[in-house]
Amino acid sequence: MFWLIENTHQLNIFDKKLNKEAFIEIIPYNPYIHPSQNSISCIYIRPVEDYKGYILPIFHTEVPKNLYEDQVFLILKKLDKIYCRDKKEFLHYFPLQQTYDLTFPNQFETQYTRAHEFLYEKYKDRVDVNTIVPIVKHYEYCQALFEELEHLIEKPINEFYNHKASWVFYGIESSGLHVDIDVYNQYFTKTTEPYVFTKYNFKTLTTRPSNTFNGVNYAALNKENGCRKAFKARNTLFYEYDISAYHPTLLANAIGYDCGGMDIYSNLSEVFNVDRQKAKLLTLQQLYGGILPEYKHIEFFKKVKIYVDKLWENFQNKGYIECPISNHKFYRDELDNMNPQKLLNYVIQNLETSNNVNLMWEFFRILKGKNTKLVLYTYDSFLFDVDENEINVLDSIKNIFTKQNLSYTIKNGIDYNF
Numbered sequence: 335m336f337w338l339i340e341n342t343h344q345l346n347i348f349d350k351k352l353n354k355e356a357f358i359e360i361i362p363y364n365p366y367i368h369p370s371q372n373s374i375s376c377i378y379i380r381p382v383e384d385y386k387g388y389i390l391p392i393f394h395t396e397v398p399k400n401l402y403e404d405q406v407f408l409i410l411k412k413l414d415k416i417y418c419r420d421k422k423e424f425l426h427y428f429p430l431q432q433t434y435d436l437t438f439p440n441q442f443e444t445q446y447t448r449a450h451e452f453l454y455e456k457y458k459d460r461v462d463v464n465t466i467v468p469i470v471k472h473y474e475y476c477q478a479l480f481e482e483l484e485h486l487i488e489k490p491i492n493e494f495y496n497h498k499a500s501w502v503f504y505g506i507e508s509s510g511l512h513v514d515i516d517v518y519n520q521y522f523t524k525t526t527e528p529y530v531f532t533k534y535n536f537k538t539l540t541t542r543p544s545n546t547f548n549g550v551n552y553a554a555l556n557k558e559n560g561c562r563k564a565f566k567a568r569n570t571l572f573y574e575y576d577i578s579a580y581h582p583t584l585l586a587n588a589i590g591y592d593c594g595g596m597d598i599y600s601n602l603s604e605v606f607n608v609d610r611q612k613a614k615l616l617t618l619q620q621l622y623g624g625i626l627p628e629y630k631h632i633e634f635f636k637k638v639k640i641y642v643d644k645l646w647e648n649f650q651n652k653g654y655i656e657c658p659i660s661n662h663k664f665y666r667d668e669l670d671n672m673n674p675q676k677l678l679n680y681v682i683q684n685l686e687t688s689n690n691v692n693l694m695w696e697f698f699r700i701l702k703g704k705n706t707k708l709v710l711y712t713y714d715s716f717l718f719d720v721d722e723n724e725i726n727v728l729d730s731i732k733n734i735f736t737k738q739n740l741s742y743t744i745k746n747g748i749d750y751n752f
Contacts, residue, residue, distance in 0.1 A: 337473060339390045340397055345405060348388060354414040355382040357436075357483070359476045360427050363393075363462040365444075365454075368531040368547060369426035370508055375464040377406055378476035382417075382487065387480060389473050393462075396469050417487055419444075419479065421496060422534070425504040436486040438495050439662065441537045445478070447471050494660045494688065495536070502694045503534040503543065509707040512568035512719065514749070521561035523549045532710065540683040541662055542713070553712050555750070565750035569705055570722035572750055575731065578741040580714040581682050582617055584689060587739065588658060589637040597741040598634075605632055624675055645681060646674040657681055660688035686713065693734060700730045717750070 339348050361376040362369065375394055380387030390406055391397040410416060410428055418424045419442060421435035446454070449471040457463045464472070510529035518525060533547035545553040555562055565572075577583075582598040585591075593601040603613035620626065625635045648655045654665045655677070662684055666672070669680075690711065697708050697716070705721035720728065735742050745752040 335388075337386055337388050338397075338469065339388055339401070341399060342401070342405070345390070345401060345409075348390075349409050351381075352379070352409065352413070353381050353383050355417070356380060356413055356415075357382065357387070357417040357480050357487070358410070358424070359419060359479055360424060361464055361472050361476075362427075363464055364460070365446075365464070367461060368507075368533060369423050370510065370531045371527075372426070373462075374403060374427055375462070376469065376472055378472070378480075380476070380480045387473070387477055389469060389476070391469065394465050394469055417483075419483065421500040422504045422507075425500065426508065429504075433500075434491050435496050435500060436483045438492060438537055439541065441535070445475075445482075447475050450475065492660070492662060494691070495541070495662070498695055499536055499660075499688075499691045502691050502698065503536065505698050506694070506708055506711055507532055507534065509709045509719075511565050511709050513564050514566050518564035521559070521564060534711075536687065540680045541660070541687050542683040543687065545712070552710060560751065562751040563749045567719050567748055568707075569719050571720050571746050571748060572752075573718045573720050573728060573744060573746045574715055574750075574752060575718075575735065576715040576743045576745070577735070578743060579614070580686060580740075582621065583740060584685050585621070585638065585641075585682060586634065588685065589634075589641045591634050591637055593739075602632075602634060605634070622675055622679060642674050642678050645677055649677055655681070657684045657688065659692065660684060662688075689738070693738070696734045697731060700727055700734075720746075 335344070335347065335351070339345050357380040359378040360374055361378065362372040363375050364372065374392045376392060377390040378387055379390060391400045392403050392406070393400050407428060410430060414432060416424075416428075416430060416433045417436050418433055419435075419437060421433050421438075424433055450467055453463060453467050457466070460466075510531050512528060513525070513530055515525060515528060518530070522530075530550070531547065532545050532552045534543045534545050536543040538544060543553075545551070579598045583593075586593060586598050591598075599610050599614045599617065602617055603610045606613050606616060608616070616629070620629055620635055621638065625639055629635050630639065645655050649664070649666055649672070653667065654663045656663050664677070664680055664684075690713075694708060694711065694716070701708060704724050704727060706724045706727050707719045708716060709719045710717035718728075718731070
Protein backbone atom coordinates (compact mmCIF):
# COMPACT_ATOMS: atom_id res chain seq x y z
CA MET A 335 0.00 0.00 0.00
CA PHE A 336 1.32 3.44 -0.94
CA TRP A 337 2.21 5.86 1.86
CA LEU A 338 -0.33 8.54 0.77
CA ILE A 339 -3.95 7.73 1.63
CA GLU A 340 -5.87 9.87 -0.87
CA ASN A 341 -9.48 8.67 -0.79
CA THR A 342 -12.11 6.89 1.29
CA HIS A 343 -11.51 3.54 -0.43
CA GLN A 344 -7.82 3.60 0.47
CA LEU A 345 -8.71 4.77 3.98
CA ASN A 346 -11.00 1.76 4.50
CA ILE A 347 -8.23 -0.60 3.41
CA PHE A 348 -5.80 1.17 5.73
CA ASP A 349 -8.29 0.96 8.60
CA LYS A 350 -8.52 -2.84 8.26
CA LYS A 351 -4.75 -3.31 8.32
CA LEU A 352 -4.08 -0.84 11.15
CA ASN A 353 -2.91 -2.60 14.30
CA LYS A 354 -3.62 -1.59 17.91
CA GLU A 355 -0.72 0.80 18.45
CA ALA A 356 0.56 3.68 16.34
CA PHE A 357 2.71 6.79 16.45
CA ILE A 358 0.87 9.89 15.24
CA GLU A 359 2.08 13.36 14.29
CA ILE A 360 -0.37 16.15 13.51
CA ILE A 361 0.69 18.52 10.72
CA PRO A 362 -1.28 21.71 11.36
CA TYR A 363 -1.95 24.54 8.94
CA ASN A 364 0.82 26.53 10.60
CA PRO A 365 3.26 25.27 13.28
CA TYR A 366 3.51 28.74 14.86
CA ILE A 367 -0.21 29.28 15.44
CA HIS A 368 -1.67 28.14 18.76
CA PRO A 369 -3.31 24.69 18.41
CA SER A 370 -6.57 26.10 19.84
CA GLN A 371 -6.81 28.32 16.75
CA ASN A 372 -5.24 25.94 14.25
CA SER A 373 -6.59 23.38 11.78
CA ILE A 374 -5.18 20.09 10.53
CA SER A 375 -3.50 19.88 7.14
CA CYS A 376 -2.31 16.27 7.33
CA ILE A 377 -2.05 13.41 9.80
CA TYR A 378 0.92 11.05 9.85
CA ILE A 379 0.21 7.57 11.21
CA ARG A 380 2.98 5.03 11.74
CA PRO A 381 1.65 1.67 12.94
CA VAL A 382 4.20 0.41 15.46
CA GLU A 383 4.51 -3.00 13.76
CA ASP A 384 4.63 -1.64 10.20
CA TYR A 385 7.79 -0.82 8.25
CA LYS A 386 6.59 2.62 7.16
CA GLY A 387 4.18 5.41 7.98
CA TYR A 388 1.26 6.91 6.09
CA ILE A 389 0.07 10.44 5.37
CA LEU A 390 -3.66 11.18 5.59
CA PRO A 391 -4.40 14.60 4.04
CA ILE A 392 -7.25 16.56 5.60
CA PHE A 393 -6.49 19.63 3.52
CA HIS A 394 -3.50 19.96 1.22
CA THR A 395 -3.23 21.69 -2.15
CA GLU A 396 -1.57 18.68 -3.82
CA VAL A 397 -4.48 16.35 -3.11
CA PRO A 398 -7.59 16.90 -5.28
CA LYS A 399 -9.98 15.29 -2.82
CA ASN A 400 -9.03 15.29 0.83
CA LEU A 401 -10.26 13.09 3.67
CA TYR A 402 -12.64 14.15 6.40
CA GLU A 403 -11.24 14.74 9.88
CA ASP A 404 -14.18 12.87 11.45
CA GLN A 405 -13.35 9.77 9.40
CA VAL A 406 -9.83 9.72 10.76
CA PHE A 407 -11.00 10.43 14.32
CA LEU A 408 -13.17 7.28 14.29
CA ILE A 409 -10.14 5.25 13.20
CA LEU A 410 -7.93 6.72 15.92
CA LYS A 411 -10.56 6.03 18.60
CA LYS A 412 -10.20 2.29 17.95
CA LEU A 413 -6.48 2.24 18.71
CA ASP A 414 -5.37 0.88 22.08
CA LYS A 415 -2.34 3.19 22.29
CA ILE A 416 -1.41 6.36 20.47
CA TYR A 417 2.17 7.58 20.83
CA CYS A 418 2.95 11.21 20.02
CA ARG A 419 5.64 13.87 20.22
CA ASP A 420 3.66 16.13 22.59
CA LYS A 421 0.43 14.96 24.19
CA LYS A 422 -0.77 18.38 25.38
CA GLU A 423 -0.54 19.73 21.84
CA PHE A 424 -2.11 16.57 20.40
CA LEU A 425 -5.15 16.86 22.69
CA HIS A 426 -6.15 20.15 21.07
CA TYR A 427 -6.82 18.19 17.89
CA PHE A 428 -7.87 14.77 19.21
CA PRO A 429 -8.72 14.59 22.95
CA LEU A 430 -8.22 10.84 23.28
CA GLN A 431 -7.47 9.12 26.59
CA GLN A 432 -5.19 6.45 25.14
CA THR A 433 -2.53 8.96 24.07
CA TYR A 434 1.03 8.72 25.40
CA ASP A 435 3.67 11.45 25.34
CA LEU A 436 7.06 10.05 24.31
CA THR A 437 9.25 13.06 25.09
CA PHE A 438 8.50 13.88 28.76
CA PRO A 439 10.47 15.00 30.76
CA ASN A 440 12.77 16.35 28.05
CA GLN A 441 12.20 19.39 25.88
CA PHE A 442 12.16 18.16 22.29
CA GLU A 443 13.41 20.39 19.47
CA THR A 444 11.57 19.76 16.21
CA GLN A 445 13.87 19.42 13.20
CA TYR A 446 12.10 20.43 9.99
CA THR A 447 13.43 19.80 6.48
CA ARG A 448 15.16 22.60 4.57
CA ALA A 449 12.06 22.86 2.38
CA HIS A 450 9.94 23.53 5.48
CA GLU A 451 12.32 26.18 6.76
CA PHE A 452 12.52 27.90 3.35
CA LEU A 453 8.75 28.04 2.89
CA TYR A 454 8.09 29.04 6.51
CA GLU A 455 10.38 32.02 6.00
CA LYS A 456 9.09 32.92 2.54
CA TYR A 457 5.41 32.68 3.52
CA LYS A 458 5.71 33.71 7.17
CA ASP A 459 2.39 35.59 7.04
CA ARG A 460 0.44 32.73 5.47
CA VAL A 461 -1.72 31.00 8.08
CA ASP A 462 -1.99 27.79 6.04
CA VAL A 463 1.64 27.47 4.97
CA ASN A 464 1.77 23.70 5.58
CA THR A 465 -0.89 23.18 2.90
CA ILE A 466 1.68 24.27 0.29
CA VAL A 467 4.76 22.53 1.72
CA PRO A 468 5.28 19.52 -0.60
CA ILE A 469 3.48 16.59 0.97
CA VAL A 470 6.49 14.36 0.38
CA LYS A 471 8.49 16.74 2.61
CA HIS A 472 5.90 16.32 5.37
CA TYR A 473 6.37 12.58 4.99
CA GLU A 474 10.16 12.91 5.12
CA TYR A 475 9.94 15.02 8.30
CA CYS A 476 7.54 12.58 9.98
CA GLN A 477 9.55 9.48 9.06
CA ALA A 478 12.68 11.06 10.56
CA LEU A 479 10.73 12.12 13.64
CA PHE A 480 9.47 8.59 14.25
CA GLU A 481 12.94 7.13 13.82
CA GLU A 482 14.24 9.56 16.44
CA LEU A 483 11.50 8.75 18.96
CA GLU A 484 10.85 5.07 18.25
CA HIS A 485 13.20 3.82 20.97
CA LEU A 486 11.13 5.65 23.61
CA ILE A 487 8.01 3.57 22.97
CA GLU A 488 9.25 0.78 25.22
CA LYS A 489 10.35 3.10 28.03
CA PRO A 490 8.19 3.63 31.15
CA ILE A 491 5.72 6.54 30.95
CA ASN A 492 5.19 8.83 33.94
CA GLU A 493 1.48 8.28 34.55
CA PHE A 494 0.98 11.51 36.53
CA TYR A 495 2.29 13.82 33.83
CA ASN A 496 0.85 11.83 30.96
CA HIS A 497 -2.66 11.31 32.33
CA LYS A 498 -3.11 14.35 34.57
CA ALA A 499 -0.73 17.22 33.80
CA SER A 500 -1.20 17.01 30.02
CA TRP A 501 -4.98 17.19 30.39
CA VAL A 502 -4.91 19.99 32.96
CA PHE A 503 -2.66 22.29 30.93
CA TYR A 504 -4.56 21.49 27.75
CA GLY A 505 -7.71 22.52 29.61
CA ILE A 506 -6.36 25.92 30.68
CA GLU A 507 -4.96 26.62 27.23
CA SER A 508 -8.31 25.80 25.63
CA SER A 509 -10.11 28.37 27.81
CA GLY A 510 -8.21 31.34 26.41
CA LEU A 511 -8.07 34.83 27.89
CA HIS A 512 -10.57 37.47 26.83
CA VAL A 513 -8.93 40.78 25.93
CA ASP A 514 -9.75 44.39 25.24
CA ILE A 515 -8.21 44.50 21.76
CA ASP A 516 -7.32 48.20 21.84
CA VAL A 517 -5.58 47.98 25.22
CA TYR A 518 -3.90 44.68 24.35
CA ASN A 519 -2.43 46.18 21.17
CA GLN A 520 -0.83 48.98 23.18
CA TYR A 521 1.36 46.53 25.08
CA PHE A 522 1.65 43.32 23.08
CA THR A 523 1.82 41.86 19.57
CA LYS A 524 -1.07 43.20 17.50
CA THR A 525 -4.24 41.13 17.37
CA THR A 526 -7.71 41.46 15.92
CA GLU A 527 -9.12 38.56 17.92
CA PRO A 528 -11.03 38.94 21.24
CA TYR A 529 -9.20 35.96 22.78
CA VAL A 530 -5.53 35.15 23.25
CA PHE A 531 -4.14 31.79 24.26
CA THR A 532 -1.48 30.72 26.70
CA LYS A 533 0.96 27.88 26.12
CA TYR A 534 2.35 25.99 29.11
CA ASN A 535 5.60 24.07 28.92
CA PHE A 536 6.14 21.70 31.83
CA LYS A 537 9.03 19.92 30.12
CA THR A 538 11.49 22.03 32.09
CA LEU A 539 14.36 21.09 34.38
CA THR A 540 12.20 21.06 37.54
CA THR A 541 8.84 20.56 35.69
CA ARG A 542 7.75 24.01 36.90
CA PRO A 543 6.00 25.30 33.77
CA SER A 544 6.92 28.30 31.72
CA ASN A 545 4.05 30.05 29.96
CA THR A 546 5.10 32.10 26.95
CA PHE A 547 3.38 32.38 23.61
CA ASN A 548 3.43 34.87 20.74
CA GLY A 549 5.94 37.07 22.56
CA VAL A 550 3.91 37.32 25.80
CA ASN A 551 5.24 35.87 29.05
CA TYR A 552 2.02 35.11 30.91
CA ALA A 553 3.98 33.90 33.94
CA ALA A 554 5.47 37.37 34.47
CA LEU A 555 2.96 40.00 33.34
CA ASN A 556 4.05 43.45 34.53
CA LYS A 557 2.06 44.62 37.54
CA GLU A 558 3.09 48.26 37.25
CA ASN A 559 2.74 49.43 33.64
CA GLY A 560 -0.99 48.84 33.15
CA CYS A 561 -0.67 45.94 30.67
CA ARG A 562 -2.89 43.75 32.82
CA LYS A 563 -5.86 45.97 32.00
CA ALA A 564 -5.82 44.31 28.58
CA PHE A 565 -7.20 41.09 30.07
CA LYS A 566 -10.92 41.43 30.81
CA ALA A 567 -13.47 38.98 32.15
CA ARG A 568 -15.64 37.42 29.45
CA ASN A 569 -18.30 36.72 32.06
CA THR A 570 -18.75 39.01 35.08
CA LEU A 571 -15.54 39.22 37.11
CA PHE A 572 -12.08 37.79 37.44
CA TYR A 573 -11.37 36.10 40.79
CA GLU A 574 -7.76 35.36 41.63
CA TYR A 575 -6.83 32.97 44.43
CA ASP A 576 -3.29 33.56 45.63
CA ILE A 577 -1.85 30.89 47.96
CA SER A 578 0.05 32.26 50.93
CA ALA A 579 3.47 30.92 51.95
CA TYR A 580 3.15 28.16 49.39
CA HIS A 581 6.61 26.58 49.37
CA PRO A 582 7.06 26.49 53.17
CA THR A 583 3.50 25.16 53.52
CA LEU A 584 4.15 22.35 51.05
CA LEU A 585 7.34 21.54 52.90
CA ALA A 586 5.57 21.62 56.27
CA ASN A 587 3.01 19.14 54.93
CA ALA A 588 5.77 16.93 53.52
CA ILE A 589 7.67 16.74 56.83
CA GLY A 590 4.58 16.48 59.02
CA TYR A 591 4.94 19.82 60.81
CA ASP A 592 1.79 21.06 62.56
CA CYS A 593 1.20 24.79 62.05
CA GLY A 594 -1.49 24.88 64.71
CA GLY A 595 -4.22 26.03 62.32
CA MET A 596 -2.21 29.05 61.16
CA ASP A 597 -0.26 29.60 57.97
CA ILE A 598 3.41 28.72 58.34
CA TYR A 599 4.71 32.32 58.52
CA SER A 600 2.25 33.26 61.26
CA ASN A 601 3.20 30.12 63.15
CA LEU A 602 6.92 30.82 62.87
CA SER A 603 6.47 34.49 63.76
CA GLU A 604 5.35 33.29 67.19
CA VAL A 605 8.28 30.88 67.37
CA PHE A 606 10.79 33.57 66.34
CA ASN A 607 8.93 36.24 68.34
CA VAL A 608 9.05 38.61 65.35
CA ASP A 609 6.44 40.01 62.98
CA ARG A 610 5.16 37.91 60.08
CA GLN A 611 7.24 39.66 57.40
CA LYS A 612 10.45 39.10 59.37
CA ALA A 613 9.46 35.47 59.96
CA LYS A 614 8.97 35.04 56.21
CA LEU A 615 12.43 36.43 55.48
CA LEU A 616 14.11 34.26 58.12
CA THR A 617 12.28 31.14 56.93
CA LEU A 618 13.24 31.56 53.27
CA GLN A 619 16.84 32.30 54.23
CA GLN A 620 17.07 28.99 56.10
CA LEU A 621 15.35 26.97 53.39
CA TYR A 622 17.41 28.15 50.45
CA GLY A 623 20.63 29.30 52.09
CA GLY A 624 21.07 26.52 54.63
CA ILE A 625 19.92 26.42 58.24
CA LEU A 626 22.02 28.60 60.53
CA PRO A 627 23.20 27.07 63.85
CA GLU A 628 21.04 29.39 65.95
CA TYR A 629 17.86 28.06 64.32
CA LYS A 630 18.63 24.33 64.23
CA HIS A 631 16.82 23.73 67.54
CA ILE A 632 13.48 24.98 66.16
CA GLU A 633 11.18 22.01 65.43
CA PHE A 634 10.30 23.07 61.87
CA PHE A 635 13.95 23.43 60.87
CA LYS A 636 14.92 20.24 62.70
CA LYS A 637 12.44 18.33 60.54
CA VAL A 638 13.52 20.19 57.42
CA LYS A 639 17.16 19.23 58.04
CA ILE A 640 16.25 15.57 58.47
CA TYR A 641 14.24 15.71 55.25
CA VAL A 642 17.02 17.45 53.29
CA ASP A 643 19.69 15.08 54.61
CA LYS A 644 17.61 12.08 53.56
CA LEU A 645 17.03 13.53 50.09
CA TRP A 646 20.74 14.14 49.66
CA GLU A 647 21.69 10.69 50.94
CA ASN A 648 19.35 9.02 48.44
CA PHE A 649 20.54 11.30 45.67
CA GLN A 650 24.16 10.36 46.34
CA ASN A 651 23.73 6.65 47.08
CA LYS A 652 20.90 5.65 44.73
CA GLY A 653 21.81 8.13 42.03
CA TYR A 654 18.36 9.69 42.01
CA ILE A 655 15.47 10.83 44.18
CA GLU A 656 11.79 10.35 43.47
CA CYS A 657 9.46 13.30 44.06
CA PRO A 658 6.23 12.97 46.05
CA ILE A 659 2.90 13.01 44.17
CA SER A 660 4.37 13.06 40.65
CA ASN A 661 6.95 10.25 41.06
CA HIS A 662 9.23 12.29 38.82
CA LYS A 663 12.89 11.34 39.26
CA PHE A 664 15.85 13.69 39.47
CA TYR A 665 18.97 11.78 38.41
CA ARG A 666 22.39 12.75 39.76
CA ASP A 667 24.08 12.09 36.41
CA GLU A 668 21.74 14.54 34.64
CA LEU A 669 22.18 17.52 37.00
CA ASP A 670 25.25 19.70 37.43
CA ASN A 671 26.62 21.52 40.48
CA MET A 672 24.05 20.11 42.89
CA ASN A 673 24.06 20.62 46.65
CA PRO A 674 21.47 19.79 49.34
CA GLN A 675 19.71 23.19 49.24
CA LYS A 676 19.56 23.25 45.45
CA LEU A 677 18.12 19.74 45.43
CA LEU A 678 15.50 20.82 47.97
CA ASN A 679 14.57 23.74 45.70
CA TYR A 680 14.11 21.38 42.74
CA VAL A 681 11.94 19.05 44.81
CA ILE A 682 9.77 21.89 46.13
CA GLN A 683 9.26 23.32 42.64
CA ASN A 684 8.24 19.89 41.40
CA LEU A 685 5.98 19.45 44.42
CA GLU A 686 4.40 22.86 43.78
CA THR A 687 3.64 21.92 40.18
CA SER A 688 2.28 18.46 40.93
CA ASN A 689 0.16 19.76 43.81
CA ASN A 690 -1.21 22.46 41.51
CA VAL A 691 -2.05 19.85 38.90
CA ASN A 692 -4.10 18.01 41.53
CA LEU A 693 -5.81 21.26 42.54
CA MET A 694 -6.64 22.13 38.95
CA TRP A 695 -7.88 18.61 38.27
CA GLU A 696 -10.46 19.23 40.99
CA PHE A 697 -11.24 22.72 39.67
CA PHE A 698 -12.01 21.34 36.22
CA ARG A 699 -14.23 18.69 37.76
CA ILE A 700 -16.23 21.45 39.51
CA LEU A 701 -16.38 23.67 36.42
CA LYS A 702 -17.38 20.99 33.91
CA GLY A 703 -20.26 22.28 31.79
CA LYS A 704 -20.13 25.74 33.39
CA ASN A 705 -19.54 29.19 31.93
CA THR A 706 -17.01 29.93 34.67
CA LYS A 707 -13.49 29.07 33.48
CA LEU A 708 -10.02 28.64 34.93
CA VAL A 709 -8.08 30.86 32.52
CA LEU A 710 -4.60 31.34 34.00
CA TYR A 711 -2.31 29.63 36.48
CA THR A 712 0.94 31.17 37.71
CA TYR A 713 2.84 29.10 40.29
CA ASP A 714 0.88 30.09 43.42
CA SER A 715 -2.16 31.81 41.91
CA PHE A 716 -5.22 30.77 39.94
CA LEU A 717 -7.35 33.13 37.87
CA PHE A 718 -11.02 32.31 37.30
CA ASP A 719 -13.35 34.07 34.86
CA VAL A 720 -16.58 33.85 36.88
CA ASP A 721 -20.19 33.99 35.70
CA GLU A 722 -22.29 35.85 38.31
CA ASN A 723 -25.00 33.20 37.94
CA GLU A 724 -22.49 30.55 39.05
CA ILE A 725 -21.03 32.40 42.03
CA ASN A 726 -21.67 29.32 44.18
CA VAL A 727 -18.78 27.53 42.45
CA LEU A 728 -16.42 29.76 44.43
CA ASP A 729 -17.46 27.97 47.64
CA SER A 730 -16.53 24.64 46.07
CA ILE A 731 -13.19 26.06 44.95
CA LYS A 732 -12.48 27.37 48.46
CA ASN A 733 -13.20 23.90 49.84
CA ILE A 734 -10.47 22.44 47.63
CA PHE A 735 -7.90 24.79 49.18
CA THR A 736 -9.22 24.12 52.69
CA LYS A 737 -8.87 20.34 52.30
CA GLN A 738 -5.16 20.85 51.60
CA ASN A 739 -4.66 23.27 54.51
CA LEU A 740 -3.74 26.05 52.11
CA SER A 741 -4.23 29.68 53.11
CA TYR A 742 -5.03 32.16 50.35
CA THR A 743 -6.02 35.70 49.54
CA ILE A 744 -8.64 36.68 46.97
CA LYS A 745 -8.70 39.59 44.55
CA ASN A 746 -11.36 40.37 41.97
CA GLY A 747 -12.17 42.86 39.26
CA ILE A 748 -13.52 43.29 35.74
CA ASP A 749 -9.94 43.16 34.43
CA TYR A 750 -6.65 41.63 35.61
CA ASN A 751 -5.15 44.89 36.87
CA PHE A 752 -5.85 44.16 40.55
